[in-house]
Amino acid sequence: MSIPTQVYQCRKCGSSPLEVYLCKYTPFSNPSIFIKSLNIQITPSRPFASLTTIVLPGPAPPCMIFSQTHTFWPRTNTPLNQMSKVQKVSILGRESIHVGFGIHSHIVEETLTNEKSSTYVIITDKNMEKTAPFQNLVAAFNEQLPVLRPDARLLQYSVSPGENNKSRETKAQVEDFLLLKGCTRDTVIVAVGGGVVGDMIGFVAATFMRGVRVIQVPSTLLAMVDSSIGGKTAVDTAVGKNFIGAFHQPRYVFVDVAFLSSLPARQFINGMAEVVKTAAIWNEAEFTRLENFAKTFIATVTADEIDLLSIKDAVVQTVLESIKVKADVVSKDEKESSLRNLLNFGHTIGHAIEAIVTPQALHGECVAVGMVKEAELARYWGILSPTAVARLVKCIAAYNLPTTIDDKIFLSAVGHKRHFIENNTLLDKMAIDKKNDGSKIRTVILEAIGKCYQLKAHEVSKQDLRFVLTDETLVYPFNKSAVPAESVVVPPGSKSISNRALILAALGQGTVRIKNLLHSDDTKHMLAAVAALKSAEISTEDNGDTIVVKGNGGNLITCDEELYLGNAGTASRFLTTVASLVGINKESNDYSILTGNARMQERPIGPLVDALRANGSDIEYLNNTGSLPLKIKAGKGLKGGRIELAATISSQYVSSILMCAPYADEEVTLSLVGGKPISQLYIDMTTAMMKDFGIEVTKSTTEEYTYHIPKGIYKNPEVYEVESDASSATYPLAFAALTGTSCTVPNIGSSSLQGDARFAVDVLKPMGCTVIQSATSTTVTGPPVGGLKALPHVDMEPMTDAFLTASVVAAVANESTPTQITGIANQRVKECNRIKAMVDELAKFGVHASELPDGISINGISIDSLKTPSLENHGICTYDDHRVAMSFSLLALMCKDPVLITERSCTGKTWPGWWDVLHTKFQIELDGYEEPLDVSERQSLARKAKNGQKSIFVIGMRAAGKSTISKWMAESLGFELLDVDTVFEKSHGDIRDYIKEHGWPKFREIEAQMLKTLLNENTVGHVISTGGGVVENAESRDLLKAYAKSGGIVLHLERNLDTTVEFLNSDASRPSLPGEIEEVWNKRRDLYHDCSNHYLYSIRWSDSTEAAHLKNTFLGFLDHVTGHGHVPVPHKRSFVVSVPVSDVNTYAKQLPEISLGCDAVEVRADLFKEYTPSFVAKQIALLRKYSSLPIMFTIRTKSQGGQIEDNDKLVETLSLLAIKLGVAYLSVPLTEKESTLKKIISQKGFTQFIASFVDASGELSWTDPEFDNLYNRAVTINADIVQFVGIAGSLQDNIDLEKFRASHTDIPLIAYNRGEQGKLSKIMNKLLTPVSNQIIKEQPEFEFTVVEINKAFGDIGGFFRNKFAVVGSPVSHSRSPFLHSALYKQLGLPYEFSTYESDNADEVFEKLMSAPDFGGLAVTIPLKLDIMKHVDELSESAQVIGAVNTVVPIDGQNGKFRGDNTDWFGITNSFTRAGFSSLDSAVNGLVIGSGGTARAAVYALKQLGCQKIYMINRTVSKLTPIKESLPDFNIEILDSAEAVASAEPVSLVVSCVPADKPLDETLAQNLNSLLTASAHTTNCHFLLDAAYKPRVTPVMQMAEKLGWAVIPGVEMLVNQGVLQFEIHTGFSASYHVAHDAVFSE
């Protein structure tokens, strides 16, 4: 073969010469390409294009690195030609599987020689066709064909890659190709590719001409070991994967491992899942080999350059071993009737997950999670040991595969789709798995690694599946008849004993079998370290349950690698002394390095190092003094003699030296200095265990806390059984106590050195249990259920961990005295504050407990009065604390109903199998539980929790409006307002005087202290307004930053500088600022930005209307940032108007007009003339001042048709600023770096993130897989919305787009084509279609307005529910038709509005509502009540008001209707438009009348913030039912002149009595006096008369005379109509148009 020397290719994607293919798997990385040897960087003309041509300047270098992910090198140097020997595996009686490396010539020869044909067709996918191995294969075919089969022809065809294309459509394309080329029955198809190609082409072969021969050449690891073997072929359908297919055995499977050289790392790893699976079910030896291979494998495949040759043999072996098993199993059971099922281990659950998250997650990734869950199921059934599960999990994780769906690896792939993985969905998917008979679910149950239980699949109940699938568990009440009367439980080994046993064994001489060892991080790291130092040989027996340590008598030597200890504290302490014993390995270093993770590098080790140094060891801190990493010089040994150690901090230092002391040069005397050593029990444990290993330590008789350790070598006993953990043992023992049964822990007794071993005797016995304890065993028998006694006082200092168990037992110890436990203060600083946790969680059972200074007091209650914690309140919280979880799982048994225990997996820390013991040993029924998900919350995984009651800090320059805005916030949230300055003055007097006397620095210092106190004491329910200069103090800044980081709100307020200066100059009451204001501002500006996570620029208001608007927008901002009222993604047809200008000021005032009919306003940040925070903030403030619509903040980069450079830091800066400013939508190019996008998304709070892609060059068609990739990328990064803009060259492009839209529904999609031809796509787009407006001069070509789109959509029949009517009697004079019709016309809506005279609701229902084109009703008298029986749901206002005036069909629910009432809005908006603002907080209202409108008025006044609502009526008795039905409205009935006289003044009055008759005399008098009194005392008074005939009513006349502002009833009519229109159509309405229509005649 001759290959031109200038040809280069990418190793990973195999892309060919000067065409650089941007690999599909890593399109997320920086699209620019770096050629290292030439030192140049090339940016392709367009990122994400499928093909990019790069012209290399200059001659070809020998090796080129193209970015991180593309390694190019001359193809002539390719090592792929080094052919290895071919190994053959037999399947179904034929040696048809051939495995090797670089065997393409062999493939060609075998095929052409043995499979005679006139036509050979090589079919592959478009990724593969570019790879070197594939091209080698084709070249070999072309070379050999003329020689071996001169008469035959070779055809080639490529399909689009990816699971999406494993479809009936693609199959048909291939078939058409074959037919077109005249292929016949003798055709041989060579399928080269991954499982997708293999499955689909295999199926083509199975049915083409009733079956032709196929040869499989798998190119992915998965295909090599799994899909190509066994003859299963299939395509997918929308309903399920692989649902259509056939068994069709290939003639040959040629596995050329060289193909893997171009396989992306993720695909490589994906295949390992199947490999691990096969070993797990069949071959323990192979599994062990895989465990050992993991590290090398991962290092190799994830390296920038895959050096496949270095692991070639291991990979060939891996593939071969896996194939052998599969071939063997298939040969025994070809059609999957029994044995072949075993290959489905992990697949029952894996497939169900895959069905939801494909294509974001790969098959192997889902199977990996499935294997873990199915192994847990086997453990839950008591069949598979916990160690075996741990082993499997560890191995899967070692291959970088996910072990749970919440694994980082998995989450980063599936993004928000995680939310769709709900238990019920999974169970449904499992029930339709085609491997089932009927809907019974079957899984493969492992019995051990390498062995399946009973060699078949087992039926499994949904309940058991639910249990393993979730972390939330329902614990059912125990059933006396099911629970065994006597049981024996061996809890996992003690952690402390396990750690010591390992060190002693590793230093000892001889072989010891350690049983019941606790597998923890400590033991894991210790085992690895002692093995690395050649201290001992480690192996396992009994499937990992027994650890065999062959000690080397204390002869250790240095190793090459650093000893990494993660965060394993005990390991680090024990190994530090061990490392001083290490001798020099001449071929390695003369030192050892101990290191750990970041947390570890902060934990103390100083006292131990000091002691060792003083004894001659040479230890160096490599990083922080006092912590790991340590460099310990080898070959120095431990000198010995007298060693002094400070032992008041950790007993582990003591144990560490004690255990190594026998190996010192001189006999050691260890003296513990500094007072009484901490945890004497643990020191005693160490010396006792040293004795078990043959070294006897003696305590000095003359010196306190001093030990003599003889020289010697530990003698390893044959077997060392690690005593069970005594804290863990308290749970089964307490189980016996609570349930009146008997339980034995056979390996803990009175001789135990663990403090918690006393629990049975010291706690359970006095509570009424029978306890029999020998030296090595403990048996507890509980009294009959309900017979436990309280313990007046117990000091649990020696067994603090057991207090939680004691507490739950005490909870049902029914006696008048409480149980008091003391000596447990340390439990406040464990995994959680355990004392508080117990008090809080016990309360959920109705058990009262309280905290004592160093303990807890529990008032036990009878079992009968025990409450079941409610599911609504999320059951029992476990605080991620294993002991809390285990304790409450016991108390749960005593309740009447199942109790929810959350986060059950936290028991994994010490007892992962606890639940299995409960279930299998104690026969307790358990079930999984899943909180019903709030659909709106599904939107985004990154959605942070609502801010709840967390306090809010306000910072900013003085005069930025902090006091006003803080006050608004406090009022609106019901928070208390705290002003730091005020607090200061309370304790230190006047600020100005203070500063004069003590100076600014002192003031700042005190201010910082105060801030700290305020922060600690007022974490919830406060708005804390700070002085302008807080940010000048570093400590204060840190406090604020930390608060913001923890999720609290720190709001930075800013106001235009001129305004600030003006304001400050006019205010003499404040201390003068140090320095000129501007200077101060410049100094502080960045500091404010740094410390805050929200930012609001307030524009000055000039009158109360503006202030009211400002307040409303501000409260909207507050709702957004706290998450209480953020803008959801619209469900209806929605529009966004773009204002693409450099300064919004240009159009600000016209915004209401411009945005008519729209749902959001878009600004283009990249077009802004400045990018400073202040300018941007001001732009947002301007938008908010003139529009209340949600804001879309769009950033476009150059490649996306915008102004900012691609991948400029500015994109991130502007995005984060927009989030701070609380915009509703943020649109960022999807072409930005993944790290940038992820960072923005992680901080987006309640802003909806739009991932946008504009095909600016117009090269992509909607059928290009690139759009698919981009969409999946958006899903992966967790975008809320995707926005794709293509370009249309023909109408067909719009049709292609619609197909794309229909098949991409994971996250909401905005998609349309630009260009004249693209208009159709804009009409069809439903979500946030961009529109323009005639007013905007910058409007782009072909831009539509809302009206145009509506008209066009109407013309093509888009609006089908277009008939509206006003119903009631009489309606002939109704103004509604005029109002609605005018609004329809204005927005181009093809709706009709008519009148329908009727007093019969049934008739209205039949004639109007039941019609298919029914759009909605306006309802008037007398139907407002009657119509309610025909609606299916009611709005809040309709419920409160008790009447319906608006009816609409419910979207998506045929034949269902919703009733609403807009009368209240008619009232509120009339007041607001007339100038009322709710800035005055203390307003009261008055309603005259008692009818339906009066109820609406009460509702309206409440909405306007009235504190008291007075009611007055001719017939007072009619008011009582209203008052009674609205208890929260603070209604007061004015039933007499006296009551009127003593009423508080009112500001808002609504008259709801008929106006065509004169007012009742008494009523008129009372009203008059109230209006008169109020007019004098309040400064705002508005009266609205709901009656609109006559235009001026008697009440209005009276009010006007008294100086009240009066509003006529038609206003109400117009305003309620505006809202009604919005409810009917989903569009916002123009008040002016509505108003004019009502008044036109």
Ligand SMILES: NC(=O)c1ccc[n+]([C@@H]2O[C@H](COP(=O)([O-])OP(=O)(O)OC[C@H]3O[C@@H](n4cnc5c(N)ncnc54)[C@H](O)[C@@H]3O)[C@@H](O)[C@H]2O)c1
């Ligand atoms: N028939 C069976 O018994 C069986 C068993 C397991 C899985 N499957 C099926 O296999 C499919 C998954 O197969 P897969 O994991 O191989 O995925 P795949 O076929 O989609 O291949 C993964 C990706 O890697 C690319 N690729 C393949 N080989 C490459 C190479 N050597 N270099 C560079 N790129 C390469 C492909 O173009 C594709 O984009 C699923 O459809 C699954 O249902 C079938």
Ligand SMILES: [Zn+2]
């Ligand atoms: Zn599989």
